[in-house]
Amino acid sequence: MFSRFRRAHVTVEEQTKIDQSLEKTRHGVLGRLGKLFQANEITDRLWDELEEILIMGDVGVETTLKLVEATRNRVRSEGIKRTEEAYRVLEEEMVRILQAHNRPLDIENPNRLLTVILVVGVNGSGKTTSIGKLAKYYRDRGHRILVAAADTFRAAAIDQLKVWAQRAGVGVIAHAPGADPGAVVYDAIRAAQERNHDMLIIDTAGRLHTNFNLMKEMEKIRNVAQRQVHKAPHEVLLVLDATTGQNAITQAEKFGASVGVTGVILTKLDSTAKGGVVLAIADRLGVPVRFVGTGEKIDDLAEFDPWVFVQSLTRE
Numbered sequence: 067m068f069s070r071f072r073r074a075h076v077t078v079e080e081q082t083k084i085d086q087s088l089e090k091t092r093h094g095v096l097g098r099l100g101k102l103f104q105a106n107e108i109t110d111r112l113w114d115e116l117e118e119i120l121i122m123g124d125v126g127v128e129t130t131l132k133l134v135e136a137t138r139n140r141v142r143s144e145g146i147k148r149t150e151e152a153y154r155v156l157e158e159e160m161v162r163i164l165q166a167h168n169r170p171l172d173i174e175n176p177n178r179l180l181t182v183i184l185v186v187g188v189n190g191s192g193k194t195t196s197i198g199k200l201a202k203y204y205r206d207r208g209h210r211i212l213v214a215a216a217d218t219f220r221a222a223a224i225d226q227l228k229v230w231a232q233r234a235g236v237g238v239i240a241h242a243p244g245a246d247p248g249a250v251v252y253d254a255i256r257a258a259q260e261r262n263h264d265m266l267i268i269d270t271a272g273r274l275h276t277n278f279n280l281m282k283e284m285e286k287i288r289n290v291a292q293r294q295v296h297k298a299p300h301e302v303l304l305v306l307d308a309t310t311g312q313n314a315i316t317q318a319e320k321f322g323a324s325v326g327v328t329g330v331i332l333t334k335l336d337s338t339a340k341g342g343v344v345l346a347i348a349d350r351l352g353v354p355v356r357f358v359g360t361g362e363k364i365d366d367l368a369e370f371d372p373w374v375f376v377q378s379l380t381r382e
């Protein structure tokens with residue numbers, strides 16, 4: 067019955083990556099879910115324990131309460147008596163939360179000549195690494211890609227992006243450290259158009275002197291893109307580090323308000339036991355999780371799929 071949720075284009079390799087990157091999470095507190103639902107009876111205690119496990123598993127209080135209530139209501143109204151069946155209902159409700167804000171990624175648009183993707187997030191979240199992975203991902207799928215080094219604040223950032231671009235086999239547009247990021251974006255868009263490229267991915271700073279300046283800079287970059295290409299940026303992907311757990315939500319709220327985030331790349335899923343945070347992000351931010359980072363190498367990226375995620379989370 068889950069098959070209707072599965073995204074057709076998520077490959078077997080991607081499913082495996084998601085599954086493997088949840089190893090630590092399965093060994094963490096959320097790994098207790100399976101055992102909990104092996105109980106003989108559905109009791110109040112089961113619901114209390116479920117709540118406790120989910121909250122400790124970084125699903126967040128609000129999302130946990132919502133999830134438990136929805137599951138409990140359905141179990142009651144559908145007259146479910148077996149814990150095994152109640153567990154299936156919980157899985158379905160998790161999928162429901164994960165796909166609540168789903169819509170197709172605005173990338174494969176045949177009527178558009180150039181798709182502009184802006185990548186934002188706090189320092190160290192994994193922006194540059196994820197851009198390298200994304201460039202490779204879409205290049206493998208036949209796109210002609212250019213990346214722009216609009217993080218001009220940190221001198222090493224430009225070189226780091228160049229290294230990733232080389233690994234991915236794509237071109238990069240960069241100015242000198244300290245240059246105006248708006249000018250970098252302007253040049254990159256022109257270069258992409260002149261070279262007949264169909265995708266531009268923009269790397270941005272994760273830290274400036276103040277957060278206020280950072281948000282202003284993001285807005286400026288947005289405006290430059292908008293003036294040159296109709297409806298650009300077409301996607302604003304916020305990079306969140308899964309190991310920060312609930313702090314990721316706070317970061318996201320900050321960015322969401324000023325740059326109009328359209329989706330999330332959740333990195334370092336492989337190095338955290340806090341995988342439950344995916345549910346909190348999907349529920350609280352109102353934007354879909356698009357990709358997950360499953361390691362430090364260029365191919366360690368998977369398109370996120372709610373069904374695959376939940377199955378991997380709840381399997382023994």
Ligand SMILES: Nc1nc2c(ncn2[C@@H]2O[C@H](COP(=O)(O)OP(=O)(O)OP(=O)(O)O)[C@@H](O)[C@H]2O)c(=O)[nH]1
Binds near residue numbers: 193333
């Ligand atoms: N294990 C693991 N590590 C990751 C993943 N994604 C990124 N990293 C690591 O996270 C660290 C920071 O990544 P960067 O790409 O430099 O982060 P950034 O957001 O560009 O940082 P700033 O440029 O300082 O703003 C690096 O050591 C990466 O190898 C992932 O999916 N899994």
Ligand SMILES: [Mg+2]
Binds near residue numbers: 193194217223
């Ligand atoms: Mg960077």
